[in-house]
Amino acid sequence: MNTLRVTGGRVLRPDGRVTESDVTIDRDAGTIVAVGDETVSDAEAGSDAEVASDGETLDASGSLVIPGLVNAHTHVAMTLLRGYADDKPLDPWLREDIWPAEAELTPDDIEAGAELGVVEMIRSGTTAFADMYFAMDRVADVVDRAGLRARLGHGVVTIGKDAEGARADVEESLAVARELDGAGDGRIRTAFMPHSLTTVGEEYLHEGVAEAREAGVPIHLHANETEDEVDPIVDERGERPIAYAQDLDALGPDDFFAHGVHLDGSEIDQIADAGTAIVHCPASNMKLASGMAPVQRLRDAGVTVALGTDGAASNNDLDVFDEMRDAAMLGKLAADDATAVPAEAVVEMATAGGADALGLPGGRIEPGAAADLAVVDLDAPHLTPVHDPVSHLAYAAHGSDVRHTVCDGEVLMRDREVLTLDAERVQERAATAASDLVDRVSES
Ligand SMILES: N[C@@H](CCSC[C@H]1O[C@@H](n2cnc3c(=O)[nH]cnc32)[C@H](O)[C@@H]1O)C(=O)O
Numbered sequence: 001m002n003t004l005r006v007t008g009g010r011v012l013r014p015d016g017r018v019t020e021s022d023v024t025i026d027r028d029a030g031t032i033v034a035v036g037d038e039t040v041s042d043a044e045a046g047s048d049a050e051v052a053s054d055g056e057t058l059d060a061s062g063s064l065v066i067p068g069l070v071n072a073h074t075h076v077a078m079t080l081l082r083g084y085a086d087d088k089p090l091d092p093w094l095r096e097d098i099w100p101a102e103a104e105l106t107p108d109d110i111e112a113g114a115e116l117g118v119v120e121m122i123r124s125g126t127t128a129f130a131d132m133y134f135a136m137d138r139v140a141d142v143v144d145r146a147g148l149r150a151r152l153g154h155g156v157v158t159i160g161k162d163a164e165g166a167r168a169d170v171e172e173s174l175a176v177a178r179e180l181d182g183a184g185d186g187r188i189r190t191a192f193m194p195h196s197l198t199t200v201g202e203e204y205l206h207e208g209v210a211e212a213r214e215a216g217v218p219i220h221l222h223a224n225e226t227e228d229e230v231d232p233i234v235d236e237r238g239e240r241p242i243a244y245a246q247d248l249d250a251l252g253p254d255d256f257f258a259h260g261v262h263l264d265g266s267e268i269d270q271i272a273d274a275g276t277a278i279v280h281c282p283a284s285n286m287k288l289a290s291g292m293a294p295v296q297r298l299r300d301a302g303v304t305v306a307l308g309t310d311g312a313a314s315n316n317d318l319d320v321f322d323e324m325r326d327a328a329m330l331g332k333l334a335a336d337d338a339t340a341v342p343a344e345a346v347v348e349m350a351t352a353g354g355a356d357a358l359g360l361p362g363g364r365i366e367p368g369a370a371a372d373l374a375v376v377d378l379d380a381p382h383l384t385p386v387h388d389p390v391s392h393l394a395y396a397a398h399g400s401d402v403r404h405t406v407c408d409g410e411v412l413m414r415d416r417e418v419l420t421l422d423a424e425r426v427q428e429r430a431a432t433a434a435s436d437l438v439d440r441v442s443e444s
Pocket residue numbers: 075090094098099102132133134154155156157169195222225284310311314
């Protein structure tokens with residue numbers, strides 16, 4: 001067996017225990033074959049885990065081995081717009097700043113921004129993400145080269161477009177969902193991604209959702225993000241957005257909605273009954289003053305809750321460690337209860353919750369699971385002493401504490417050096433693309 005061993009560390013197990021164990025990975029299969037003495041049955045492994053000693057090793061001494069983090073909602077190429085427009089609410093921010101800038105983006109820019117974003121993700125221990133954007137063939141190519149997993153989709157907006165333009169956008173999203181599914185040796189999966197229930201017209205939602213169901217791809221959209229997005233639906237239709245989504249057949253067990261900030265009790269029940277996942281984006285919700293999602297109530301109702309950074313223009317980074325801390329803090333404020341959304345809950349949301357929401361492998365370190373993991377260096381002043389490593393993940397660690405990142409059995413970063421992309425070149429290319437973009441926007 002072509003093995004990779006992660007040795008000498010403490011390992012965060014799916015039940016929340018932390019054990020001193022080595023993790024043995026079958027690199028060809030991209031799976032974990034042993035955690036300490038626990039192994040997959042010989043039948044499943046196909047050979048003996050002892051062969052392991054000849055393979056490559058990653059040192060995890062003084063470190064915590066965790067499942068690779070999952071960023072379940074982002075617009076990765078928006079790294080180019082990091083810090084471009086801040087301190088505004090969602091609607092004017094999109095209309096006055098972001099959409100005019102995005103109108104000038106070329107496929108090369110999107111590739112440059114996506115490269116920058118995936119470097120940032122690998123460096124901060126993220127191994128899987130969901131992306132809604134455009135020029136998705138370029139994003140898929142970057143994901144393939146970077147070695148990550150992703151669920152990708154073309155974001156559809158039909159407001160402000162004529163019928164032909166609107167239909168073409170829906171068709172593009174369906175084409176991306178059909179054609180890119182299974183790319184990157186199966187690490188890339190897809191979804192149909194209407195931007196939201198207010199930015200896509202009803203007839204286009206109907207058509208697109210029906211086609212997505214036919215194609216067997218899930219649906220991802222922004223839902224109940226701001227009150228401005230809920231009110232028009234209630235006014236026009238006399239029903240709340242989640243009921244509208246259900247009427248559209250867009251509320252299924254494989255679907256995952258970003259935000260879910262303004263949800264009433266009946267909507268939480270509908271989401272729980274449907275088995276749809278919610279991707280909580282606390283930093284974006286705070287920055288755009290969208291509101292506080294009812295995360296504890298969603299979890300109490302049995303909803304799968306994941307975490308997302310949203311784009312780097314509303315965050316302003318792609319560090320899921322920050323998202324864990326923000327989710328724990330904001331969840332307590334929202335519930336008016338310091339025991340709400342505890343450390344172990346946000347760690348679960350950033351790992352298994354994310355993988356389950358996206359329907360991707362990973363999120364758990366156990367024999368038989370996908371070999372997606374991050375090794376977090378605990379030997380730092382801000383992480384001393386270690387009373388409880390799970391507390392540190394939620395409240396004290398940063399993405400920059402990650403030493404090694406592994407996805408699908410491949411080492412993507414070793415000793416803080418990204419191996420799959422040339423990080424320096426990526427950073428230079430993105431900085432140039434961003435400044436050229438801003439020049440074009442100011443001339444337009
Ligand atoms: N095909 C569409 C593009 C949609 S991609 C997804 C969109 O989501 C936007 N976006 C980023 N963050 C948020 C958010 O928090 N809420 C809603 N939209 C966002 C992003 O800027 C991008 O325009 C078009 O022709 O305009």
